[in-house]
Amino acid sequence: MTLHPEIAKVLGGLPPSDGAPIDPVRARAAEQAQVPPPEERLPLHAVEDTTATTPSGEVPVRIYTPAEADSYGLLVYFHGGAFFSGSLDTHDGIARSLARETGHKVVSVGYSLAPEAAYPTALQECYGVVRWAADNGESLGWDGGNLAVAGDSSGGNFAAAVTAMARDDGFDRISHQVLLYPSVDLDFDTDRYASLRDNAEGYGLETRALKPHNAFYIDSGADPADPLVSPIKREDLSGLPPALILTAEYDPLRDEGELYGRRLREAGVEAEVRRYGGATHGFLALFSWIPEYHAAFAEVSRFLGRG
Template sequence: MTIHPEIAKVLGTLPTPDGSPLDPQALRAGEAAQVQPAEKRLPPHAVVDATARTPAGDVPVRIYTPTDADTFGLLVYFHGGAFFLGSLDTHDHVARSLAKETGRKVISVGYRLAPEAAFPAGLEDCYGVVRWAATEGEALGWNGDLAVAGDSSGANFAAVVTAMAHDDGFPGITHQILFYPSLDLDFDADRYPSMRENAEGYGLETAGLKPFNAFYLDSGADPADPLVSPIKRQDLTGLPAALIITAEHDPLRDEGEQYGRRLEEAGVPATVSRYAGANHGFVQNFSWIPEYYRAFEEAAEFLAPAPKAAE
């Protein structure tokens, strides 16, 4: 279907890229200016800023507790932003919605960003927080169920973190949720049909992928490395069950869907769900549209415990 009319209205207001160099500080400031006041955000039971002490150093986290229950499944969330944008604040509303719908305690990670922090600093922060969450499980009221989630570049980190955990023999992660993931940082426009089909006019443009990810790649991230492009990992067996949410009008659509197929071929339960009329970033930018808020509800259904068999 065509792009959703509400999304089309917003796309019509965006300036045409002029090819000028990207200024990380200016772009971050622009994002920060769009953050809604706290009183306009979804109110969970409690929101607390904390510090996770990890082998990579101290990492700021924001912990969302959905109810006054005693125990919770944990969901560690990594925000998107092409590895150089995004923050606990810009994606605060995403974490709040995930906590509300899943009923899990959500730990949002304020990982270090490129170009100031070279690869693999941000990735190490994300993995470190997952291990910290398990170590601090009693204090967090953890019931033993741990999932990870991320959007765009944050979904890249989520996919890589599950592989790192598997390789380290850490069995704690049971589920991974990847919202329109960026899984292949070799941005050859002919690698996936969606790179051509959705090249222009939908917000994220194929020609912009290289410059927007250059801060990360130029910091030492090699696109051929599965720690950078998780779709290049040869053996996907043993990874946690996956929910992969893709957008119809997204250059990155096909790599996410291919990754889902590869997981299934490796014996990993994988659900791929394409949202019609949506573009890249819709979970962050357009979840106020009811049919796109559905992504949070689908995440909750994916994470829900399987019904017990009748005695």
């Protein structure tokens, strides 16, 4: 399938990546400037900012209640941003759509960012919030059923790693993992995956930008050979929760996400992999106004058992 024409229009006005070092403060400010005002966001029954008490400290969370009900399934969401950017605000739209379409109460995690927070601070915070959600199920209105984790891009990395941490800890309450165009291999050798070469330039996220974008995380102590940093390197994937992995046709990270799905299935884990044709990395954050891409949220709902 060719690149979606609406995406092509947007990409046509963007300069190519030069692989230059990134100023994280400036990048975060630029993202924040694009956040729509509250009155323009998808309305829900309730949206509340609070904090989760975890072994790693107090972690900001935003709780999205889709509609008034006696109880809800829970979905803990980790935003993307190459570990150094993104926030509760920049990914508010994804969290709202997940809540609306799935009917689950969504807990979006405002984890600490690299380089200010060294590895494994953010990962431990994400895992801590999942445990906090389970421990505080009554106050959250949890129905005791689904406790899913989800994340996009680097947030998908955290979602995959958190399921592994839970598996190793004997914490068996995570019911599903939803990985949206995930970054599951931080070894960016272009010989590893064809998509790193085929989608190297012209599609928004470019292969040459992967190293500088992820350098803040890696330089803070995250070793790409560690399975908690590159979840695809975990030798034993058995016993992990069922997975839904959504990839984008024109994404340098496409092949690693799809290989991770195959490896999960080989380990006996239920894993669905769906490639969105004509799409680029970040399509749910940037292009979910296009109906065929917004449909991904309904696919998550079906996977969680509601649709």
